[in-house]
Amino acid sequence: MCRIGAIKSLNYVHPSRALQLMNSQQKGHDNSGFAMVMQDLGGIFADYKDLPTLSLACTDEGLKIAEGILGAAGFKQVFEWIPETNRMPGLDIKAMPNYVFRTFDYPETYAKSPAKEKEELLTATRLKLRAAMERGETGFAYSFWPDVITLKEIGDPRDIGTFFGLWDENDRFTAKVITAQCRQNTNYAIVRYAAHPFFLQGYTTLANGENTFYQKNKEFQASLNPAYIGFESDSQCFLYTLHYMHRELGWPLSYYKHIITPLPFEEVQKREDREQLSAIRQSLAHLEINGPNTIIGALPDHTLFVCCDAKKLRPIVVGHTKEMVAFSSEVCGINEIMPDRDWETDIYPNEREIVVIDNTLEVQRWKQ
Amino acid sequence: METVKINDLACNDLPWKVIYDTTRCTLCGSCVAACTFGAIKPRIERRRKAFSDTETPEPKISFKAVPVITQLNVLKHYCRGCGVCERVCPNSAIRSERNPDSRFNVVYQTATASGPKRGGRNNLENQARTLDTLRVGRISQMTDPSLDAQRHTFDCLAPLGRILPADRLPFTVGPDGKLVPTGHTPPTSWIYPVIIGDMSIGALSWRMWEAVAMAVAYLNEECGLPVRMCSGEGGMPVKLLTSKYLKYTILQIASGHFGWNRIIKAMPKMIEDPAGVLIKIGQGAKPGDGGLLMAAKVASHIQAIRGVPKADLLSPPNHQGLYSIEESVQKMFLSMNAAFKFRVPVAIKVAASATSVSVFNNLVRDPYNIVGGFFMDGIDGGTGAAHDISLDHTGHPIVSKLRDCYLAAVAQGRQGQIPLWAAGGLGKTGNLAADAFKMICLGANGVFTGKLILQMAGCLGNEHSRCNACNTGLCPAGITTQEPTLVRRLNPDRVAENIVNYFLGMDQELRKLMAPIGNSALPVGRSDCLVSTDKAVADRLQVQYVC
Numbered sequence: 048m049c050r051i052g053a054i055k056s057l058n059y060v061h062p063s064r065a066l067q068l069m070n071s072q073q074k075g076h077d078n079s080g081f082a083m084v085m086q087d088l089g090g091i092f093a094d095y096k097d098l099p100t101l102s103l104a105c106t107d108e109g110l111k112i113a114e115g116i117l118g119a120a121g122f123k124q125v126f127e128w129i130p131e132t133n134r135m136p137g138l139d140i141k142a143m144p145n146y147v148f149r150t151f152d153y154p155e156t157y158a159k160s161p162a163k164e165k166e167e168l169l170t171a172t173r174l175k176l177r178a179a180m181e182r183g184e185t186g187f188a189y190s191f192w193p194d195v196i197t198l199k200e201i202g203d204p205r206d207i208g209t210f211f212g213l214w215d216e217n218d219r220f221t222a223k224v225i226t227a228q229c230r231q232n233t234n235y236a237i238v239r240y241a242a243h244p245f246f247l248q249g250y251t252t253l254a255n256g257e258n259t260f261y262q263k264n265k266e267f268q269a270s271l272n273p274a275y276i277g278f279e280s281d282s283q284c285f286l287y288t289l290h291y292m293h294r295e296l297g298w299p300l301s302y303y304k305h306i307i308t309p310l311p312f313e314e315v316q317k318r319e320d321r322e323q324l325s326a327i328r329q330s331l332a333h334l335e336i337n338g339p340n341t342i343i344g345a346l347p348d349h350t351l352f353v354c355c356d357a358k359k360l361r362p363i364v365v366g367h368t369k370e371m372v373a374f375s376s377e378v379c380g381i382n383e384i385m386p387d388r389d390w391e392t393d394i395y396p397n398e399r400e401i402v403v404i405d406n407t408l409e410v411q412r413w414k415q
Numbered sequence: 416m417e418t419v420k421i422n423d424l425a426c427n428d429l430p431w432k433v434i435y436d437t438t439r440c441t442l443c444g445s446c447v448a449a450c451t452f453g454a455i456k457p458r459i460e461r462r463r464k465a466f467s468d469t470e471t472p473e474p475k476i477s478f479k480a481v482p483v484i485t486q487l488n489v490l491k492h493y494c495r496g497c498g499v500c501e502r503v504c505p506n507s508a509i510r511s512e513r514n515p516d517s518r519f520n521v522v523y524q525t526a527t528a529s530g531p532k533r534g535g536r537n538n539l540e541n542q543a544r545t546l547d548t549l550r551v552g553r554i555s556q557m558t559d560p561s562l563d564a565q566r567h568t569f570d571c572l573a574p575l576g577r578i579l580p581a582d583r584l585p586f587t588v589g590p591d592g593k594l595v596p597t598g599h600t601p602p603t604s605w606i607y608p609v610i611i612g613d614m615s616i617g618a619l620s621w622r623m624w625e626a627v628a629m630a631v632a633y634l635n636e637e638c639g640l641p642v643r644m645c646s647g648e649g650g651m652p653v654k655l656l657t658s659k660y661l662k663y664t665i666l667q668i669a670s671g672h673f674g675w676n677r678i679i680k681a682m683p684k685m686i687e688d689p690a691g692v693l694i695k696i697g698q699g700a701k702p703g704d705g706g707l708l709m710a711a712k713v714a715s716h717i718q719a720i721r722g723v724p725k726a727d728l729l730s731p732p733n734h735q736g737l738y739s740i741e742e743s744v745q746k747m748f749l750s751m752n753a754a755f756k757f758r759v760p761v762a763i764k765v766a767a768s769a770t771s772v773s774v775f776n777n778l779v780r781d782p783y784n785i786v787g788g789f790f791m792d793g794i795d796g797g798t799g800a801a802h803d804i805s806l807d808h809t810g811h812p813i814v815s816k817l818r819d820c821y822l823a824a825v826a827q828g829r830q831g832q833i834p835l836w837a838a839g840g841l842g843k844t845g846n847l848a849a850d851a852f853k854m855i856c857l858g859a860n861g862v863f864t865g866k867l868i869l870q871m872a873g874c875l876g877n878e879h880s881r882c883n884a885c886n887t888g889l890c891p892a893g894i895t896t897q898e899p900t901l902v903r904r905l906n907p908d909r910v911a912e913n914i915v916n917y918f919l920g921m922d923q924e925l926r927k928l929m930a931p932i933g934n935s936a937l938p939v940g941r942s943d944c945l946v947s948t949d950k951a952v953a954d955r956l957q958v959q960y961v962c
Contacts, residue, residue, distance in 0.1 A: 257555075259934060262941055262943040295582065309570075323586065329576075332574075339559055
């Protein structure tokens with residue numbers, strides 16, 4: 048079973064903490080991969096918060112294709128970070144030849160464009176990169192967005208950490224929000240894109256479980272937005288639902304839970320907002336999930352949240368100190384990175400709540 | 416010796432033969448009294464008997480006139496094989512048997528210049544049903560656990576009413592971060608996904624109608640199942656229209672417009688809104704013919720409800736005054752919505768047809784947001800009369816057409832906006848839960864059924880042309896007749912009890928199917944749950960093929 052975890056901190060945190068959080072849950076996953084998304088970046092990326100960074104894993108040919116597309120679109124590279132990879136023998140990793148983390152300035156024609164237009168450009172460019180590199184699997188474009196870095200790799204998470212030098216803590220490569228997954232591959236073929244966390248336009252989700260309504264979720268989402276593609280994993284649907292609800296419809300986060308796990312009809316009838324809740328259930332019936340899931344998500348404003356399916360069939364625990372909040376599938380993960388916290392204040396979210404962490408690290412529990 | 420008149424009708428020309436055993440018969444007369452078709456009658460036969468009344472055999476012959484029961488070889492009174500004679504005979508002396516050598520289809524037409532008409536069961540459906548080649552093949556396991564059908568709660572409700580896409584919901588975000596409604600949304604109700612299909616009060620006896628209404632009220636008020644029934648064309652008694660039970664009934668307006676004058680007159684006195692309005696454009700079971708309520712069934716109360724004389728009443732297969740989708744949407748839907756002040760969902764019922772996807776595609780783009788449901792009726796089913804030729808050779812199966820409509824909605828990202836309801840041969844094997852579940856997985860929001868309700872009531876018919884006399888007014892079970900003596904055969908309390916029990920059983924079964932796939936809400940469109948053992952079916956419906 049996949050293990051998932053997330054860290055949100057007042058101070059910048061190195062991904063080694065996320066690796067430790069996940070490593071202690073090692074018995075719960077099968078070492079078939081590790082992925083993480085870092086948001087609200089510090090260190091070497093701190094000066095480029097407004098400019099988009101491309102996260103790419105590719106072959107030489109893929110890199111050429113990507114450079115061609117970005118160049119043609121008018122993007123100008125302003126910064127590049129190439130991780131010092133440790134290609135020592137014996138590591139369990141199916142590494143790609145190149146890992147590219149490049150920050151770009153927008154094309155000149157977009158200099159005065161509103162944010163929304165720039166965002167659409169970034170998404171369209173990433174989709175174009177993905178499509179171009181999909182032929183012959185020459186590369187994988189995970190994210191192209193300001194203040195975000197995505198890393199996904201196939202292999203043993205510990206070895207992946209070693210490969211990228213992520214075990215050695217430093218202040219050059221840090222973030223305030225890190226979401227991570229150690230993977231239990233339940234697909235026959237290991238697909239790089241299928242690894243969580245998924246990212247789209249500032250939104251991140253990762254999940255632990257199965258989505259039994261995958262088919263109807265997917266069939267519905269596929270026509271909602273051209274960026275809703277891939278569906279390599281049944282959990283990708285959660286990202287698109289979040290994105291659709293929060294960005295496209297402009298609804299507050301609290302309604303996410305109402306969409307994916309609607310209240311029983313009888314309970315809705317007792318509520319004052321029954322008109323709204325009924326309308327939501329009707330209109331978005333195909334975004335409901337019925338399966339066992341814990342979903343961790345992040346919003347563009349770096350709000351971090353976690354919620355579960357309506358039957359609470361997957362575990363998750365939230366531990367917190369004054370400076371850091373961590374979500375983990377198993378409590379041993381939090382014990383590892385926050386041994387001194389007051390574990391009596393740990394939260395085990397129930398089937399009807401969302402636990403939300405804002406940028407002051409205030410922990411809110413919203414009842415559905 | 417009598418001359419053979421080859422063109423005379425013989426019992427062997429008829430579809431059923433009455434088998435009679437004089438040695439068991441006590442001549443009680445029960446069978447003759449009970450046969451509603453007058454297919455048997457008492458007759459005197461002259462019997463020759465050899466006997467001896469001495470110690471050494473001295474055969475003598477005696478002739479005796481013996482009363483017996485015989486079958487009539489009269490077209491008007493042909494035996495329908497209902498088996499009522501066998502039911503009432505205390506000595507098992509009589510029964511009907513299917514006649515494989517029947518010349519009925521030929522002799523009927525040559526004698527009457529008309530094809531036979533009958534209640535709506537087709538005879539030609541002798542291959543395996545499509546639904547029976549489908550199985551629920553996805554069983555949730557450790558990673559996606561199945562549910563406990565007894566312990567978990569399930570939300571078995573389906574929408575009736577136009578559903579706006581989320582981006583058109585009239586909401587704004589209030590100062591407290593809550594969504595606030597700022598406008599009108601079309602009326603929608605969430606009801607049980609199995610509706611009692613439209614059978615008119617002319618087609619059914621008043622006791623049957625009463626029984627169905629009772630069952631529905633009981634299911635709603637005592638069992639918590641919001642089951643709805645549909646009135647069928649033909650109107651409703653004013654007493655029911657002005658009762659609180661109207662809220663469980665979907666009023667049908669159809670091509671004959673029967674009873675609508677009364678409904679409109681009753682509106683000011685209605686204390687409840689109806690559950691919905693169903694505009695019947697086409698029907699599945701009597702395709703091309705329309706339902707034919709024979710004059711024999713137009714009893715005085717039917718005349719009163721429909722406002723018609725005692726004459727054959729045809730519900731034409733289509734609305735004679737509507738020739739386009741725009742017209743139907745504007746004229747019918749708008750007026751029907753307006754009549755109930757836009758509080759009641761208005762749905763449309765069409766026949767499954769090679770063209771029904773086009774109709775559906777047009778309606779999902781309806782700019783008035785007024786089509787509250789797309790009811791599709793397939794070839795199997797029905798209680799009204801139609802010609803044999805239509806029943807046997809016209810019509811469209813429902814399963815693939817439902818799937819086509821759902822996939823058409825998927826292609827446009829409009830699934831669920833007009834709820835899909837489908838019927839036509841569902842529950843034919845007696846297991847409606849399985850059929851409903853499979854249809855829902857294929858994309859239906861819910862299903863409706865009529866014929867099975869008759870079976871619950873004790874209908875003696877079967878799928879092999881037994882009885883099929885719903886149209887004659889001679890229903891031997893008292894279900895589809897207005898003949899007072901026959902109607903009394905039906906015990907409405909028992910019928911209501913049967914319907915309630917069946918629905919409760921079916922509801923359990925529905926949960927038993929939802930549990931293993933791990934769903935607590937209806938699996939609309941979850942075709943990934945289904946597998947088919949028939950490659951052609953699998954390909955056509957886009958489900959997995961298994962063998």
